[in-house]
Amino acid sequence: MGTYSQKNSFQALKDLQVGSAHYKIFSLQAAQTQLDDFSQLPKSLKVLLENLLRFEDDLTVKTEHILALVNWQKTQRSDQEIQYRPARVLMQDFTGVPAVVDLAAMRAAVAKAGVDPEKINPLSPVDLVIDHSVMVDYFATPQAFEENVDIEMQRNGERYQFLRWGQSAFDNFSVVPPGTGICHQVNLEYLAQAVWTAEHDGEKFAFPDTLVGTDSHTTMINGLGVLGWGVGGIEAEAAMLGQPISMLIPEVIGFKLTGKLKEGITATDLVLTITQMLRQKGVVGKFVEFYGDGLADLPLADRATIANMAPEYGATCGFFPVDEITLDYLRLTGRSAERIALVEAYCKAQGLWRNTGDEPIFTDVLSLDMGTVQASVAGPKRPQDRVVLADIPQVFDALMALDLKPAKEDKERLMNEGGAGAAVDAKQSALQNDEPHCVIEGKRYPLVDGDVVISAITSCTNTSNPSVMLAAGLLAKKAVEKGLHRKPWVKSSLAPGSKVVTDYLAAAGLTPYLDQLGYNLVGYGCTTCIGNSGPLPKPIEDAIQCYDLNVASVLSGNRNFEGRVHPLVKTNWLASPPLVIAFGLMGTIRKDITQEPLGVDSQGQAVYLKDIWPTQAEIDAALQKVNTQMYHKEYAEVFDGDEKWQAIQIPDSQTYEWNPQSTYIRHPPFFDGIDQPAKPIQDIVNANILAVLGDSVTTDHISPAGNIKVDSPAGRYLLAQGVAQKDFNSYGSRRGNHEVMMRGTFANIRIKNEMLGGEEGGNTLYIPTGEKLAIYDAAMKYQATQTPLVIIAGKEYGTGSSRDWAAKGTNLLGVKAVVAESFERIHRSNLVGMGVLPLQFVNNQSRQSLNLTGHEQLSIRGLSDELQPHQSLNVELKRADGSIEQFKVLCRIDTLNEVEYFKAGGILHYVLRNLIAS
Known part of the structure; x- marks a missing residue:
């Protein structure tokens, strides 16, 4: 973590007395007497300012950095790079397992170099919550939860053994076992403290609770006034090993909330509206801070829902200052009276408390009267694409018209070419004669485009919010x-983010009704929201494939990118938990759910959404059932786990005993040769293009996620290792095996490579022979001839989850640079952290303006150990006809620290080399 400021240039070190407790603090008010007035700084920046004062060392934090943050108030922007040290790190298991694999590999590397392996240890507290591994294999039965937990333990026993070893081998490292909850909800309800305390040199210090997490939705904790955001696993590992996070002082967009939500409007409707507004504004790489007197009526769970979706609106974080509502939530969730008193006293003393009428100075401002929010969903492919509830059928029909147009053109082309068109006609004729349908338990049902096949209450975004969860239970009742009844073709599930949810649903008497509709508990974890929706019933899958149907999912999550929820479900809609159930009852999105009946009652009368939608008074009455005892009960033994977890045997060793036969945990090659000097940076010469990609390529497209196809490179690898297809598990569960992950990089079935005319699937053109190959197979052929590779892309490259394997896999495929129109913040950082060069087109150039087809070779000139942040570089473009052109790109290595990381081969390589050298 570094040493607390011995310099104390601004006399900020002071005492704070809270009751009988005594704390040392770095006082912003005291520092202000030595500086210009900064009382109107956004409160999120005051948190950063305290961090700089506390870690001022004249090396990583200098006086000029502190002054730059104070002077931000005058200009509302800054080009100053600062070094930020969060108090702790949060992980989920998909990103946590590879992080612990890296730590274990680092221990092996330093041991090989003759250094004590115990020097590799987290210096900051790390909590890892196992929440991403449970899949919805079983549903709509009372046994679903137990059956899913059993199969989760069978599939993941080796991973869980590895994590239990890590918990015993590493200091400052805690694991929350499976079946407990989602990391962000556990963080909100238990781990976070709003104000953190730590012993240092015999004194007890108090300071803002801050963190980074290996999941994009770490931002949820900003609803509690805790500054936190997602970083790649690579950056998080460096942070836990004592490296500061290098960042530019951000712009801060103020979002003023006024008014109150109308009757029947949910927090989900509010967050989808805010997401759309901020995406349109453009807040990538910026802080958003919410303010305004509307916050006085905004429950903390609603704030957390809004903060959760910061990655969807593109911001680094969506921050809510601490106020009375924060304290009420801390009381409800069982935090100690001493901690709550400290939070109030500290935040008021530091100017971090929200007061009525606060008007901080911001870079720019948006505002929303919450009384204008309408019932909404988001879809069908992006979370920022909000659709008013009544408009879903028109949006879907327009999408279908777009999807059918290319099919018609393809058919005409095939007819002109002769022969093939007859096959198209034959298939269409067959479909016309046999109406699309499925057979479930011997009964035939029509199944057509727009039918809902997945209806999932899932994700921390909404399951952390008692109001919308109880609304779902009341609607079910x-x-x-x-x-x-739920339609027979709908796969339904309830996967809360903590056990407290099932406690209050039961206390309110709503569980039996959810169960009766098929929304039985399936597990405590992310499930459908991260692609762990599990298989659809075979009759449904067969019908979708036979009739080429465009079916839908409706889920209460935060992500709906193509190929994420289920590979056979093309359109995915984010909705509030009560709407999730309503669509499960209706069974289609092609009808206006606000006007058309959901079904008929026992007397044959039509039942409409308005007939079963709960009133606010009913929700408020149910909310009275949520009490502090529930939180005390469920978090009393949060780290213990059940008997299955406790029965896992672990080796007693400080270095991990790698099993060469394992298909889950393999010794990665990242640190091979780390005891040798780093090679100097050299120009990238005559690189081939591995893929040409369009706009909004997400880390879901790049990084392996979801199911492993049997005929994919990863599937073929597992079969060769003797793994049966039924035991493939998911890509996420095998993130500790680089052999699987590199084979799955760029293998998403929805990724479109323009080198193949935009054809979907993880294939490319291998230029030397002109053959179509899986991207992995082509990359290995290029590696065999030592040919460097580049990726070409459009805008917002790497948007989505903070998946470190999107960068690690890119590295292992031999990609030396990615040239894109713009990058998502976390993925750009991850690329640098893995030694892959991010380059940005300039002068309004793009792959289209340069007419890049993938047949070209690129040479990137001007790379050397003198490389500087944001340096302009020359690219030499050699076309297939031998002609040569030049264009400029901007080097997106953004800070001097990142230059040092890149020189060392990556951020973890930098840490290791320094450790070995010392």
Whole structure:
């Protein structure tokens, strides 16, 4: 973590007395007497300022950095790079397992170099929550939870053994076992303290609770006034090993909230509206801070829902200052009276408390009267694409028209070419004669485009919010009382983010109704929101494939990118938990759910959404069932786990005993040769293009996620290792095996490579022979001839989850640079952290303006150990006809620290080399 400021240039070190407790603090008010007035700084920047004062060392934090943050108030922007040290790190298991694999590999590397392996240890507290591994294999039965937990333990026993070893081998490293909750909800309800305390040189210090996490939605904790955001696993590992996070002082967009939500409007409707507004504004790489007197009526769970979706609106974080509502939530969730008193006293003393009428100075401002928010969903492919509830059918029909147009053109082309068109006609004729349908338990049902096949209450975004969860339970109760049923083709599930949810649903008497509609508990974890939706019933899958149907999912999550929820479900809609159930009852998105009946009651009368939608008074009455005892009960033994977890045997060793036969945990090659000097940076010469990609290519497209196809490179590898297809598990569960992950990089079935005319699937053109190959197979052929590779892309490259394997896999495929129109913040950082050069087109150039087809070779000139942040570089473009052109790119290595990381081969390589050298 570094040493607390011995310099104390601004006399900020002071005492704070809270009751009988005594704390040392770095006082912003005291520092202000030595500086210009900064009382109107955004409160999120005051948190950063305290961090700089506390770690001022004249090396990583200098007086000029502190002054730059104070002077921000005058200009509302800054080009100053600062070194930020968060108090702690949060991980989930998909990103946590490879992080612990890296730590274990680093221990092996330093041991090989003759250094004590115990020097590799987290210096900051690290909490890893196992929440990403449970899949919805079983659903709509009372046994679903137990059956899913059993199969989770069978599939992941080796990973869990590895994590238990890590918990015993590493200091400052805690694991929350499976079946407990989602990391962000556990963080909100238990781990976070709002104000952190730590012993240092015999004194007890108090300071803002801050963190980084290996999941994009770490931002959820900003709803509690805790500054936190997602970073790549690579950057998080460096942070836990004592490296500061290098960042530019951000712009801060103020978002003023006024008014109150109308009757029947949910926090989900509010967050989808805010997401759309901020995406349109453009806040990538910026802080968003919420303010305004509307916050006085905004429950903390609603704030957390809004903060959770910061990655969807593109911001680094969405920060809510601490106020009375924060304290009420801390009381409800069982934090100690001493901690709550400290939070209030500290935040008021530091100017971090929200007061009525606060008007900080911001870079820019948006505002929203919450009384204008309408019932909404988002979809069908992006979370920022908000759709008013009544408009879903038109949006879907327009999408279908777009999808059918290329099919018609393809058919005409095939007819002109002769022969093949007849096959198209034959298939269409067959479909016309046999209407699309499925057979479930011997009964035939029509199954057509727009039918809902997945209806999932999932994700921390909404399951952390008692209001919308109880609304779902109340809607289920009314639906059952009216005699409504979920449609037979709908796969339904309830996967809360903590056990407290099932406690309050039961206390409110709502569980039986959810169960009756098929929304039985399936697990405590992310499930459908991260692609762990599990298989659809075979009759449904067969019908979708046979009739080439465009079916839908409706989920209460935060992500709906193509190929994420389920590979056979093309359109995915984000909605509030009560709407998730309503669409499960209706069974289609092609009808206006606000006007058309959901079904008929026991008397044959039509039942409409308005007939079963709960009133605010009913929700408020149910909310009275949520109490502090529930939180005390469920978090009393949060790290213990069940008997299955406790029965896992672990080796007693400080270095991991790698199993060469393992298909889950393999010794990665990243640190091979780390005891040798780093090679100097050299120009990239005559690189081939591995893929040409369009706009908004997400880390879901790049990094392996979801199911492993049997005929994919990863599937073929597992079969060769003797793994049966039924035991493939998911890509996420095998993130500790680089052999699987590099084979799955760029293998998403929805990725479109323009080198193949935009054809979907993880293939490319291998230029030397002109053959179409899987991207992995082509990359290995290029590696065999020592040919460097580049990726060409459009805008917002790497948007989405903070998946470190999107960068690690890129590195292992031999990609030396990615040239894109713009980058998502975390992925750009991850690329640098893995020694891959991010380059940005300039002068309004793009792959289209340069007419890049993938047949070209690129040479990137001007690279050397003198490389500087944001340096302009020359690219030499050699076309297939031998002609040569030049164009400029901007080097997106953004800070001097990142230059040092890149020189060392990556951020972890930098840490290791320094450790070995010392």
